[in-house]
Amino acid sequence: AQRVTQPEKLLSVFKGAPVELKCNYSYSGSPELFWYVQYSRQRLQLLLRHISRESIKGFTADLNKGETSFHLKKPFAQEEDSAMYYCALSSSGGSYIPTFGRGTSLIVHP
Amino acid sequence: KAGVTQTPRYLIKTRGQQVTLSCSPISGHRSVSWYQQTPGQGLQFLFEYFSETQRNKGNFPGRFSGRQFSNSRSEMNVSTLELGDSALYLCASSLEWANEKLFFGSGTQLSVL
Numbered sequence: 001a002q003r004v005t006q007p008e009k010l011l012s013v014f015k016g017a018p019v020e021l022k023c024n025y026s027y028s029g030s031p032e033l034f035w036y037v038q039y040s041r042q043r044l045q046l047l048l049r050h051i052s053r054e055s056i057k058g059f060t061a062d063l064n065k066g067e068t069s070f071h072l073k074k075p076f077a078q079e080e081d082s083a084m085y086y087c088a089l090s091s092s093g094g095s096y097i098p099t100f101g102r103g104t105s106l107i108v109h110p
Numbered sequence: 111k112a113g114v115t116q117t118p119r120y121l122i123k124t125r126g127q128q129v130t131l132s133c134s135p136i137s138g139h140r141s142v143s144w145y146q147q148t149p150g151q152g153l154q155f156l157f158e159y160f161s162e163t164q165r166n167k168g169n170f171p172g173r174f175s176g177r178q179f180s181n182s183r184s185e186m187n188v189s190t191l192e193l194g195d196s197a198l199y200l201c202a203s204s205l206e207w208a209n210e211k212l213f214f215g216s217g218t219q220l221s222v223l
Contacts, residue, residue: 036212043113043114043214044214045214096165098143
């Protein structure tokens with residue numbers, strides 16, 4: 001069965017500090033992994049996908065198949081990064097059964 | 111381009127009733143997927159529709175059903191409502207596949223009394 005674990009419900013940092021939001025997954029096949037973000041009073045939106053290998057708003061995430069992790073990182077947190085972050089996994093191909101983590105609330109203090 | 115529109119924003123129903131939620135995807139998007147979000151279970155996938163056909167389904171009872179129309183608009187129906195169905199129901203659309211970039215609606219907050 002697919003499973004996504006975000007071990008931290010809340011992560012609190014100061015502006016300028018590095019941020020790492022953890023995501024571990026369990027999946028027997030070849031997964032597709034995503035990070036979604038929800039800013040206050042806004043809709044849930046895609047932040048990045050592992051296959052894109054891009055950096056969005058300074059965030060990056062590397063898929064580590066050995067450790068089954070997809071941690072989200074940013075070297076210098078900004079106050080506007082404060083939001084709820086969800087890690088998600090889906091099977092590849094046409095069978096799309098996504099599994100979301102419970103989310104991590106990131107608070108960046110000034 | 112207008113975003114994903116969900117109606118209504120709020121619903122209050124009583125146990126045993128049924129409810130229909132509506133989702134209008136972004137123009138040109140053909141895949142519509144539905145999710146249930148609760149504090150206890152988090153965000154869970156209900157089903158996905160493409161070209162008026164249910165393409166994928168999550169692990170929810172048959173009381174939860176949906177359909178998609180030829181213009182890609184989708185509806186979700188929950189019959190015989192239970193207290194545990196109280197949740198935020200989110201709809202998302204994408205061009206072809208639900209594991210592409212998803213665009214989410216604001217959701218419908220359903221309260222079952």
